[in-house]
Every structure is written in C-alpha cells, then in structure tokens.
C-alpha cells in the first residue's frame with residue numbers, strides 16, 4: 001500500500017494508522033539508494049511531498065524538508081549566496097534519504 005503525506009497533519013494521520021495496524025513501513029525518497037525485490041514490499045510505503053518539498057533560505061540558516069531533492073537544495077542555496085551545500089548537486093537523492101543513509105546533510109559535510 002502506498003501513502004503520501006504532504007503536511008504534518010497528514011503525516012500524523014498516517015502515523016495513527018501505523019500505530020493501530022503496525023504494518024512494516026518504508027519511507028521512500030527518490031529511490032536512489034534502494035533495491036526492491038520483485039515480490040514488492042509487504043507493508044506501507046510512505047512518500048513525502050507538499051510541505052516537505054519546501055526550502056526556506058534565511059540570513060542565518062537554510063531549512064529544507066525531507067522530500068527536497070539534494071540537487072535542488074544545492075542550487076537554491078548557491079543562488080542565495082549560501083555556500084557549503086555544493087557537493088549535493090550531483091547526488092540524486094532527497095534530504096530525508098541522505099539523512100537516513102549517511103546522517104547528512106549537516107553543516108560542514110561531506
């Protein structure tokens with residue numbers, strides 16, 4: 001089963017279903033670091049979109065949702081004169097996937 005959540009409210013609703021039914025859960029980013037068996041995934045696949053695709057560039061910080069594409073984040077930050085995220089322009093994943101897999105992006109990485 002596939003569920004999409006575009007806001008924290010929708011995410012809360014998905015979390016309530018998961019708490020009640022306890023299916024295996026897979027959060028799917030851009031799939032750049034995933035191999036899925038031909039038999040599929042026997043549970044709930046969650047895709048973030050909507051609010052989680054937002055980027056907020058401020059004077060002192062760059063905030064990005066978990067569904068933001070890393071190359072998009074790198075380009076938006078660079079266009080706003082923020083340095084340090086240039087490396088991510090070549091990585092075809094999402095902020096959430098990168099954080100899950102590698103613990104980045106963080107200031108100073110890679």
Ligand SMILES: Cc1cc2nc3c(=O)[nH]c(=O)nc-3n(C[C@H](O)[C@H](O)[C@H](O)COP(=O)(O)OP(=O)(O)OC[C@H]3O[C@@H](n4cnc5c(N)ncnc54)[C@H](O)[C@@H]3O)c2cc1C
Pocket residue numbers: 026027028029030031032033034048066067090091092093094095096097098099100101102
């Ligand atoms: C050509 C290429 C180059 C790459 N270069 C690098 C590199 O230089 N350095 C590097 O570290 N990695 C690299 N990667 C690996 C990969 O791109 C990163 O790990 C990427 O950020 C994964 O993001 P994704 O959205 O594709 O995650 P997916 O492949 O969709 O998911 C990967 C894992 O993260 C979990 N996940 C995804 N989104 C979320 C979320 N929002 N919340 C919680 N968990 C989540 C998934 O459940 C899964 O376990 C590369 C991959 C490719 C194909």
